[in-house]
Amino acid sequence: MQFMIGRNGNDELNRFLLAVDMVLILLSVIFSRGIGRFLSPVALVLLGFTYYRMFSRDLIRRSDENARYFRIRERVLSALRVRKEQWVQRKDYKFFVCPACKATLRVPKGRGKIKIVCRKCGNSFMGKS
Ligand SMILES: [Zn+2]
Structure with a gap:
């Protein structure tokens, strides 16, 4: 207890790194003859870094790193939520990406070849719905 005073301890990034490390160790055991030989040193270095962060x-x-981890995680989770929503709506809508501004556009399915106008930037292009 006394030793950990003033040290970083286990934050969310460390918990994530430990989980990744567990997966790497597991994979290195399963594929011990192939890619596992390369994974175990990686797992060891990652484990070292995790402990370095914990005792830092x-x-x-460390707080900046943790905040950066949270931003990246939120970006990934948000992209996954969008993908999931598109998957749920896939029978009724088709999704396009505007070639000009990269916005995602949703059009009703089954209208044939149509002109799609981006609501964000006004760019138009042809697409099969
Ligand atoms: Zn656009």
Whole structure:
């Protein structure tokens, strides 16, 4: 307890790194003759980094890393939510990406070849719905 005072401890990023490490160790055991030989050193380095973060006294830098991890995780989860929503609506709508601004556009399915106008930037292009 006394030792951990003023140290970073286990934050969300460390929990994530430990989970990744467990998967790497498991894979290195399963594929011990093939790719596992390369995975175990990677797992060891990652484990070292995780412990370094846990015992680190540079709380500001560790907190920045953790915040960066949260931003990346939120971006990934948000993209997955969009994909899931598109999957749910796949029978009624077709999704296009605007070639100009990369916005995702939704059009009703089964209208044949149509002109699609982007609501965000006004760009139009042809697409088969
Ligand atoms: Zn656009």
